[in-house]
Amino acid sequence: MGIGPGSADYLTPAARAAILASEVVLGYRTYLHLIEPLLAGKQVISSSMMQEVERVQTALQLAEQGAEVALVSGGDPGIYAMAGLVYEIAAERDSPADIAIVAGVAALNSCAERLGAPLMHDFAAISLSDLLTPWAVIERRLEAAAVADFVIVLYNPKSKKRAHHLPRALEIIGSHRNPETPVGMVTAATRDGERTLIAPLREFDPALVDMQTTVIVGNSHTFVWRGKMITPRGYRTKYRLD
Amino acid sequence: MGIGPGSADYLTPAARAAILASEVVLGYRTYLHLIEPLLAGKQVISSSMMQEVERVQTALQLAEQGAEVALVSGGDPGIYAMAGLVYEIAAERDSPADIAIVAGVAALNSCAERLGAPLMHDFAAISLSDLLTPWAVIERRLEAAAVADFVIVLYNPKSKKRAHHLPRALEIIGSHRNPETPVGMVTAATRDGERTLIAPLREFDPALVDMQTTVIVGNSHTFVWRGKMITPRGYRTKYRLD
Numbered sequence: 001m002g003i004g005p006g007s008a009d010y011l012t013p014a015a016r017a018a019i020l021a022s023e024v025v026l027g028y029r030t031y032l033h034l035i036e037p038l039l040a041g042k043q044v045i046s047s048s049m050m051q052e053v054e055r056v057q058t059a060l061q062l063a064e065q066g067a068e069v070a071l072v073s074g075g076d077p078g079i080y081a082m083a084g085l086v087y088e089i090a091a092e093r094d095s096p097a098d099i100a101i102v103a104g105v106a107a108l109n110s111c112a113e114r115l116g117a118p119l120m121h122d123f124a125a126i127s128l129s130d131l132l133t134p135w136a137v138i139e140r141r142l143e144a145a146a147v148a149d150f151v152i153v154l155y156n157p158k159s160k161k162r163a164h165h166l167p168r169a170l171e172i173i174g175s176h177r178n179p180e181t182p183v184g185m186v187t188a189a190t191r192d193g194e195r196t197l198i199a200p201l202r203e204f205d206p207a208l209v210d211m212q213t214t215v216i217v218g219n220s221h222t223f224v225w226r227g228k229m230i231t232p233r234g235y236r237t238k239y240r241l242d
Numbered sequence: 243m244g245i246g247p248g249s250a251d252y253l254t255p256a257a258r259a260a261i262l263a264s265e266v267v268l269g270y271r272t273y274l275h276l277i278e279p280l281l282a283g284k285q286v287i288s289s290s291m292m293q294e295v296e297r298v299q300t301a302l303q304l305a306e307q308g309a310e311v312a313l314v315s316g317g318d319p320g321i322y323a324m325a326g327l328v329y330e331i332a333a334e335r336d337s338p339a340d341i342a343i344v345a346g347v348a349a350l351n352s353c354a355e356r357l358g359a360p361l362m363h364d365f366a367a368i369s370l371s372d373l374l375t376p377w378a379v380i381e382r383r384l385e386a387a388a389v390a391d392f393v394i395v396l397y398n399p400k401s402k403k404r405a406h407h408l409p410r411a412l413e414i415i416g417s418h419r420n421p422e423t424p425v426g427m428v429t430a431a432t433r434d435g436e437r438t439l440i441a442p443l444r445e446f447d448p449a450l451v452d453m454q455t456t457v458i459v460g461n462s463h464t465f466v467w468r469g470k471m472i473t474p475r476g477y478r479t480k481y482r483l484d
Contacts, residue, residue, distance in 0.1 A: 004254070012347065014251035053481045076347075078354035084362030084475050091467040092483040103355035105254065105318075105345050112320035113345035120326030121375070122383050124366040124392060132476030133363070137391075141364050144390035148383045150366060225333040233326050234374030239295045241334040 002076040002104020006034050007190035010105045018102050019070050026059050027072030034191075035072065052082065056089045063097035076106035080127055080155050107189065108153050111214040114196050115184040116228030118216045123151035128158075128165040135165075142169050146176040151222065151231055154215040157185075157206075166206040166215070173217055174201050182222050184229045187213040198229050244318040244346020248276050249432035252347045260344050261312050268301050269314030276433075277314065294324065298331045305339035318348035322369055322397050349431065350395050353456040356438050357426040358470025360458045365393035370400075370407040377407075384411050388418040393464065393473055396457040399427075399448075408448040408457070415459055416443050424464050426471045429455040440471050 001018050004010030019025060019038045029046040032039065047055050059071045077083040083101045090099060112119045124145035130138060145152050152173060157166045170183070179202035187195040187210060197208060201217065209215060222231040235241060243260050246252030261267060261280045271288040274281065289297050301313040319325040325343045332341060354361045366387035372380060387394050394415060399408045412425070421444035429437040429452060439450060443459065451457060464473040477483060 007256075009256035009259070010254050010345070012246070012252050012254055014249075017251070053477060053483065076351050076354075078351060078359060079361050080363075080475075083354075083359035084472060085477060087359050087467060087470055087472040088474050088477065089483045091465075091472065101355045101359065103252070103347050103351040105347060106351060109318050109320060109345040109348060109351070112318075112325075113343045117320060117325035117329050117343065119321050119367075121322075122366065122368045122380075124364065124387070125361075126364045132480060138364075141390045141392065144386040144392075145366070148386035149379075150383065150386075223333075225329065228329055230326060230329040230333065232330050233322075235295060235327060235330065238374060241295065241331045 001070060001102035002073050002078070002081070002106070003031060003035055004105040005075060005107065005110035005190040006188070010110065010190060011035070012102070012104060015102050015104060019072070022068045022070035024062050024067050025070045025072060026055055028074070031072050031074045052085055053089070056082065056085050059086070060090055060093065060095050060097050064095060073104070075110075076104040077101055078103055079106040079108065079125070107155065107214045110189040111153075111184070111186040111216060114186045114189050114194070115198065115216060116230050118151055118184060118218060118222060118229045118231050119153070120231040120233045121151060121219060121221070123153060125153040125155060127155040128169055129156035130162070130165070131159075139172060142172045146173040149219045151219045152217040154217070157209045157213055157215045158211055160211070166209055170201065170204065170206065170217075177201060177217070177220065181220070182218040182224050182229045184216045185209055185213050189214070198224055198227065243312055243344035244315050244320070244323070244348070245273060245277055246347040247317060247349065247352035247432040248430070252352065252432060253277070254344070254346060257344050257346060261314070264310045264312035266304050266309050267312045267314060268297055270316070273314050273316045294327055295331070298324065298327050301328070302332055302335065302337050302339050306337060315346070317352075318346040319343055320345055321348040321350065321367070349397065349456045352431040353395075353426070353428040353458060356428045356431050356436070357440065357458060358472050360393055360426060360460060360464060360471045360473050361395070362473040362475045363393060363461060363463070365395060367395040367397060369397040370411055371398035372404070372407070381414060384414045388415040391461045393461045394459040396459070399451045399455055399457045400453055402453070408451055412443065412446065412448065412459070419443060419459070419462065423462070424460040424466050424471045426458045427451055427455050431456070440466055440469065
């Protein structure tokens with residue numbers, strides 16, 4: 001289940017109910033910390049960041065033994081998160097566990113909210129992490145999305161080991177887009193230390209991005225008004241707006 | 243603000259609080275019906291589907307006069323919905339109204355949830371409505387997304403006037419993707435009459451799609467297990483999953 005971007009204001013009643021109904025709650029410790037008030041009386045299994053496979057295996061084993069298990073994910077488990085790994089491992093084991101996903105407000109939803117309205121037209125979400133995807137595939141997708149004028153949401157724009165991914169991605173996009181194209185970033189949306197920045201592509205500083213950041217690059221029509229990043233839907237071509 | 247896919251279980255506390263704090267609530271009548279219990283004692287202005295421009299102008303006028311106004315959108319107002327039009331019209335008027343977007347669980351989040359885990363890897367969202375976008379641009383984006391092996395989320399797959407958009411879109415995608423590629427559709431997610439279907443691209447029947455449907459086409463790795471559509475993230479290339 002997804003707990004949304006972090007603030008309890010974005011935790012859906014469905015996710016809250018699923019957590020409260022569970023006997024065991026598993027998750028990355030940062031996410032568990034965000035829902036601490038809901039964990040009283042439950043078995044809690046927290047883990048560090050890179051232990052996704054073990055976490056899912058444990059969750060499935062417990063569920064197969066009859067326990068009500070909540071596996072907690074930040075954002076929406078269905079977008080670049082734990083839902084896929086749960087099904088992948090369940091399929092591998094042909095697990096009889098009864099699995100349900102509970103969607104949440106994902107990073108792309110909350111970052112768009114903070115920036116204004118950047119996702120009003122066709123967009124592509126691309127992860128810059130090459131841990132599980134060859135970098136050549138990522139470059140090919142960046143190129144395709146840039147050429148076809150998609151708004152582009154960049155997930156995992158920075159990792160501990162690789163600082164050059166984001167500059168390279170912006171270079172690829174920039175070779176097909178005006179240097180004045182607005183680029184927005186949101187770090188720690190709805191959480192302590194939230195930071196938001198919008199800058200033209202030519203000036204955007206990748207050094208400001210960290211592992212909690214999502215970056216959105218506008219399309220050829222995106223503009224900035226009073227600090228908000230806005231991709232028009234196209235009403236102006238059909239209607240008078242004033 | 244976004245009320246999510248429809249069920250109150252997906253209405254965030256942030257959206258609920260914003261509705262309760264408002265004096266005037268505006269929206270398409272189907273959405274207002276879904277949040278009826280929250281509307282007691284408020285001025286409610288409901289409208290039919292094609293009156294978005296007038297609805298936003300009214301909302302801004304009321305807000306400029308000092309009213310607390312909630313403009314309600316299904317799903318997430320930030321994804322192909324009302325947030326952009328609000329900012330477009332506000333910019334046109336250089337409106338002094340204090341505007342805040344409240345993100346919600348969008349159609350792509352709730353449809354992915356219902357189908358399993360299709361959005362675990364890079365994806366493109368493309369609207370098939372050519373009311374405000376030239377069809378040639380839509381075809382170019384379909385082609386680009388298909389060639390670069392994005393999972394593809396199709397918004398507005400059917401309209402009253404045009405039945406041929408979805409078959410044509412699937413034909414474009416199919417010219418770059420295996421005919422066995424899973425395609426999922428969800429109609430009326432979380433609402434009365436919800437329907438879910440997963441079929442191979444070669445068999446998928448566009449006639450089953452209506453105006454409340456979202457369609458997701460898998461990438462070259464997407465598979466089906468026990469009726470769920472799963473796009474692997476790539477863990478299997480690095481880890482043993484059994």
